[in-house]
Amino acid sequence: MPVYNEKVMDHFMNPRNVGEIENPDGIGEEGNPVCGDMMTFYIKVKDNRLEDVKFKTFGCGAAIAVSSMVSEMAKGMTLDEAMKLTPASVADKLEGLPKNKLHCSNLGAQALHEAINNYRSKQQKEVDKPKATKQTHSCPYCEAEIAEAAFPYCESCHLNVEEAKSKD
Amino acid sequence: MxxxxxxxxxxxxxxxxxxxxxxxxxxxxxGNPQSLHDWGDQARMAVDEAREKVAGLIGAEAEDIIFTSGGTESNNLAVKGLALARQGQGKHVVVSAIEHFSVLHSARTLEKWGFEITEVPVDKNGAVNPEDVKKSIRKDTALVSIMHANGEIGTIQPIKEIAAITKELKIPFHTDAVATAGTIPVNVNDLGVDALSLAGSQFYGPKGAGALWVRKGVRIMPLLDGGIQEGGRRGGTENVPGIVGLGKAAEIAREQMSKRISTLTPLRDMLLKELPSRIPHIVVTGHLHNRLPGLASFCVEFIEGEAMLMLLNSKGIAVSSGSACTSKALKASHVLLAIRLSHEIAQGSVLFTLGLDNTKEDIEYVLEMMPPIVERLRQMSPLYAKYVKTSQGGK
Structure with a gap:
């Protein structure tokens, strides 16, 4: 079986919504080149809905396919709906990702949420940043950030960080 | 297509x-080569003949060849087996920073067994400085293992110079010649090494068949205990078809080597010269001249290797990459980091390794297909967008 399924390949070969939005209402950037992937999402908001979503991505096939799928799913959603978009729902919509590429779907959802947070903080100073999607842990071995939902499992090292620490 | x-x-x-x-x-x-009947004789004769041919490829004696399951086993046997055999004298091993994982991880295992490891650095071209090897050798050094050439960046190491040092200090010296044996001239006595690994799948032979040559008189501890196969240094019934294939491939490689080198080198140079002239912001990795004849390696800035690999594959072109995303462990190639490339640049790794089937038309096809692929990914890349903005802002 090829590494990526047909759905992922389709979004990689023909990514939807690539590009930047001029004067966007929000920008969200996640990842860094050290861990391999970096995504920037641009959003245009009208009547509390995502009127337009565009992205630029530096990364592997999965990262590009995830960005494309996130943009397609998010377009037309209300901001609250988009904030509920999870890595798992993106991966499901792509009909699955290889295990070691699941972190790409975290990155995609996070970058979109960042863009929405960016928009909201511009709208009003007081904003409740949803804590569930913020990364607060990092792996002591590869230094990659670990999503709250995945903690204490580092997906790039394939190990339980807490267990590993106690053994060290 | x-x-x-x-x-x-x-x-x-x-x-x-x-x-x-x-x-x-x-x-x-x-038949089993160890059996004392006609069936056994037939198999044994084939194995013996293959042993002669493999020895002939590297200027060695047949009886000093140990057949293995390939490069990884040869390197494991060499690093662990040679170090363990000398642990009475000392428990220190010297390797380079860009060894194949079968050497590096074997060294790491030795570390768990109480050995100390020194990793010798390489320069930005990926070359080991023999002086660094000399400085890293201690009274308790049991083994030095430095590869002949690196399969990711192609740089050929100064093995003779290093061997002169280890010989004087009477320390066994193993070289991983998996990337070179069968590809460029390799002669164990010219190189002056004490042990050398090779693998069939690197020179048109079968997978699962390799060899370790160990100089007569150098002690080695077997890793696979069993029968008396391979002089007791590697137990297990011989992989007769694999060994026969390895022998045949070695025979042909020896005959055709100079012709192969003169075919591959100009094609490689075409890539090394033409790709940078057609694609801006691309770095050649490894030594520009002192490299394997069929290996052209690059890092393309602002984009990631796996995406490049997949788009090239969609055009019928098969390459590989040392980017973090292409590795199962999601770590950028230790080789690219050892030659002091940043993580960001290392992500854009792309590796072309040419073979006997390749033609000038193939290379022209790559030169035609590659620039639009790079451009397409750059148009998608936030790093490229940033670069363009800052360079315009600077003007």
């Missing part, structure tokens, strides 16, 4: 002559 295979470092194709030579041993000639 045109198909161009440029991933010969992953595996070369099997030559038809090699396959033909192997076939009887996957069929009617099934």
């Amino acid at each position: 045109k198909k161009v295979y440029l991933d010969n470092a992953a595996s070369t194709p099997i030559l038809p002559e090699v396959k033909e030579a192997m076939l009887p041993f996957l069929g009617e000639v099934f």
Whole structure:
């Protein structure tokens, strides 16, 4: 079986919504080149809905396919709906990702949420940043950030960080 | 669609002559080489003949060849087996920072067994400085293992110079010649090494067949205990078809080597020269001249290797990459980081390894297909967008 399924390949070969939005209402950037992937999402908001979503991505096939799928799913959603978009729902919509590429779907959802947070903080100073999607842990071995939902499992090292620490 | 295979470092194709030579041993000639009857004799004679041919490829004596399951086993046996055999004298091993994982991880295992490891650095071209090896050797050094050439960046190491040092200090010196044996001239006595690894899948032989040569008189501890096969240094019934294929591939490699080198080198140089002239912001990795004849390696800035690899594959071109995303562990190639490339640049790694089937037309096809692929990914890349903005802002 090829590494990526047909759905992922389709979004990689023909990514939807690539590009930047001029004067966007929000920008969200996640990842860094050290861990391999970096995504920037641009959003245009009208009547509390995502009127337009565009992205630029530096990364592997999965990262590009995830960005494309996130943009397609998010377009037309209300901001609250988009904030509920999870890595798992993106991966499901792509009909699955290889295990070691699941972190790409975290990155995609996070970058979109960042863009929405960016928009909201511009709208009003007081904003409740949803804590569930913020990364607060990092792996002591590869230094990659670990999503709250995945903690204490580092997906790039394939190990339980807490267990590993106690053994060290 | 045109198909161009440029991933010969992953595996070369099997030559038809090699396959033909192997076939009887996957069929009617099934005897165990250790058996004392006609069936055994037939198999044993084939193994003996292959041993002569493999020895002939590297200027060695047949009895000093240990057949293994390939490069990884050869390197494991060499690093662990040679170090363990000398642990009475000391428990220190010297390797380079860009060794194959089968050497580096074997060294790491030795570390768990109480050895100390020194990793010698390489320069930005990926070359080891023999002086650094000399400085790292201690009274308790049991083994030095430095590869002949690196399969990711192609740089050929100064093995003779290092051997002169280890010889004077009487320390066993192993070289991983998996990337060179069968590809460029390799002679154990010219190189002056004490042990040398090679693998069939690198020179048109079968996978699962390799060898370790160990100089007479150098002690080695077996890793696979069993019968008396391979002089007691590697137990287990011989992989007769694989060994026969390895022997045939070695025989042909020896005959055709200079012709192969003179075919591959200009094609490689075409890539090394033309890709940078057609694609801006691309770095050649490894030494520009002192490199493997069929290996052209680059890092393309602002984009990631796996995406490049997949788009090239969609055009029928097979390559590989040392980017973090292409590795199962999601770590950028230790080789690219050791030559002091940033993580960001290392992500854009792309590796072309040429083989006997490649033609000038193949390279022209790559030169035509590659620039639009790079451009397409750059248009998608936030790093490129940032670069463009800052460079325009600077003007």
